[in-house]
Amino acid sequence: MTEVIDDPREVEQAYARQYENLSREFSRVIQSKRGILAEIGCGKGQLTIPVARLLPHCRFRVVDTFAGAYTGTPRLLNKALLQARLRNRVKVYKADYLAWLWDQYSDSYAGVVSSEFLPEIDSYELSVLLSECYRVVRPGGITVHSFLSPIARNRRQKLMIEADSNPKWTKTPPKEWFSPKPALVLSELRRAGFRDLHVEKMKSNLIIRSDASRSFLHSWDVRTTFWKTHQVELASEGLEVPDWSIISGLKP
Ligand SMILES: C[S@@+](CC[C@H](N)C(=O)[O-])C[C@H]1O[C@@H](n2cnc3c(N)ncnc32)[C@H](O)[C@@H]1O
Numbered sequence: 001m002t003e004v005i006d007d008p009r010e011v012e013q014a015y016a017r018q019y020e021n022l023s024r025e026f027s028r029v030i031q032s033k034r035g036i037l038a039e040i041g042c043g044k045g046q047l048t049i050p051v052a053r054l055l056p057h058c059r060f061r062v063v064d065t066f067a068g069a070y071t072g073t074p075r076l077l078n079k080a081l082l083q084a085r086l087r088n089r090v091k092v093y094k095a096d097y098l099a100w101l102w103d104q105y106s107d108s109y110a111g112v113v114s115s116e117f118l119p120e121i122d123s124y125e126l127s128v129l130l131s132e133c134y135r136v137v138r139p140g141g142i143t144v145h146s147f148l149s150p151i152a153r154n155r156r157q158k159l160m161i162e163a164d165s166n167p168k169w170t171k172t173p174p175k176e177w178f179s180p181k182p183a184l185v186l187s188e189l190r191r192a193g194f195r196d197l198h199v200e201k202m203k204s205n206l207i208i209r210s211d212a213s214r215s216f217l218h219s220w221d222v223r224t225t226f227w228k229t230h231q232v233e234l235a236s237e238g239l240e241v242p243d244w245s246i247i248s249g250l251k252p
Contacts, residue, residue: 005212037111065095119148139252142249146244190249210238
């Protein structure tokens, strides 16, 4: 069922529901694995918290640089972990993901996961990241990565991808892509050694319109010129969050 948000005050809750849905998918894929899960680029814990709630037998080590636009996030993350009573199961590391991974023992993790982290890196880094995931995960362990698909299904999704990736509009242009194509992630997982690869698609079914789209774009660091240029369309049709891709692989 599609949800249409016009009121800026409802955007945060609606977006949190996306992560609730995503976390159910993660916990289904991770199933009953026990041990330690690492999360790369945890941010405010948007995925960490709902996933940790659904996987009570797992401990988490979550890493983020918390740099640039994200400097305020550790405070928000720690507050959210405290409220969710997860401080004892989730350990937060402030570090660059690669330096941190290099410090981890081989075959030591039940899994390595990420959400909306692959959009932050480029194709070279993707290949290095997945090789490191393979190294630190124990045999039988898993890696799972979710991100918003770069392939728009309609004009509203196309507009959202354009706003977030074209340097004309966004103040924080991506290194290479809005997000990698699922086929590339699959081939890189295979090259790294992962098997039993799966791609799940999850429709966001979330349309953000009129004033809500304006505040949403602001929170995504999109220049006001984008809003001004597309005002009529944003008021009537709005933006749509692209479909989620959730890609996983097992270490044999
Ligand atoms: C788009 S946010 C995703 C946050 C959260 N996981 C989510 O699903 O919404 C990307 C996160 O990656 C982090 N990040 C970017 N480059 C990084 C790096 N080199 N090492 C560790 N974290 C990094 C950012 O600080 C940010 O919190």
